[in-house]
Amino acid sequence: DVKVTQSSRYLVKRTGEKVFLECVQDMDHENMFWYRQDPGLGLRLIYFSYDVKMKEKGDIPEGYSVSREKKERFSLILESASTNQTSMYLCASRSGQGHGYTFGSGTRLTVV
Amino acid sequence: QKEVEQDPGPLSVPEGAIVSLNCTYSNSAFQYFMWYRQYSRKGPELLMYTYSSGNKEDGRFTAQVDKSSKYISLFIRDSQPSDSATYLCAMSSNSGYSTLTFGKGTMLLVSP
Numbered sequence: 001d002v003k004v005t006q007s008s009r010y011l012v013k014r015t016g017e018k019v020f021l022e023c024v025q026d027m028d029h030e031n032m033f034w035y036r037q038d039p040g041l042g043l044r045l046i047y048f049s050y051d052v053k054m055k056e057k058g059d060i061p062e063g064y065s066v067s068r069e070k071k072e073r074f075s076l077i078l079e080s081a082s083t084n085q086t087s088m089y090l091c092a093s094r095s096g097q098g099h100g101y102t103f104g105s106g107t108r109l110t111v112v
Numbered sequence: 113q114k115e116v117e118q119d120p121g122p123l124s125v126p127e128g129a130i131v132s133l134n135c136t137y138s139n140s141a142f143q144y145f146m147w148y149r150q151y152s153r154k155g156p157e158l159l160m161y162t163y164s165s166g167n168k169e170d171g172r173f174t175a176q177v178d179k180s181s182k183y184i185s186l187f188i189r190d191s192q193p194s195d196s197a198t199y200l201c202a203m204s205s206n207s208g209y210s211t212l213t214f215g216k217g218t219m220l221l222v223s224p
C-alpha cells in the first residue's frame with residue numbers, strides 16, 4: 001500500500017524555535033506538497049516541489065522554507081516558530097502524470 | 113468570489129439516507145475534479161476522481177460534474193455512520209504541473 005509518512009503526529013514547540021517537519025513517500029512520486037489546515041480556512045498551500053532540489057512558493061510561504069535533497073523526502077522548516085503557526089500540517093505527494101494527491105496523516109503542531 | 117465554494121455544514125442525516133454534497137467553482141479552466149474524505153485527526157484520502165463533465169459511480173458513491181454550471185456533486189447512497197467525515201472537493205486545470213484547489217470541506221454526520 002502506498003504511503004506518505006510524516007515523522008510526528010503531535011509536536012509542541014516554543015516560540016522562536018527552529019522546527020523541522022519531515023515527510024517521506026515510498027511511491028517514487030515526483031511532486032510533493034506541504035499544506036496547513038485550519039478551522040474555517042481549509043487547506044492552504046505553503047510550498048511544493050516538482051522534483052529533487054526544486055521548490056515553488058504556494059499561497060502562504062512566509063515564515064517557512066523547504067528542502068528536497070532526495071526524491072522521497074520533503075522537509076518543511078519553520079525558521080522561528082510563532083504562535084500563529086500552530087496548525088495541522090499535511091504533506092502530500094503525486095506522480096508527475098497523476099491528478100490526485102496522497103496525503104500523510106498530518107502533524108498537529110502547537111507553538112507555545 | 114472565491115475560486116471554490118463549499119458549504120461547511122455540518123450536514124446531519126439518519127443512517128440510510130441519500131446524501132448530496134456540492135461545490136461550485138469560478139475557474140472555467142478546471143478539468144479534473146476530485147472528492148476527498150477526511151476523518152477526524154487524519155489526512156484526506158482520495159475518494160472519487162472525474163475528468164471533465166459527466167458521472168462516475170463507485171459502489172455507494174456517485175460523482176457528477178456539470179461544467180456548464182460550474183457545479184460538482186458527490187452523492188452517497190445508503191449512508192452509514194462510518195461515512196461521518198469531512199468531505200473536500202478539489203479541482204485542477206491540468207495534470208502534472210498544476211496544484212489542486214480545494215474547497216473548505218463539508219462535515220457530514222450520519223446518525224444510527
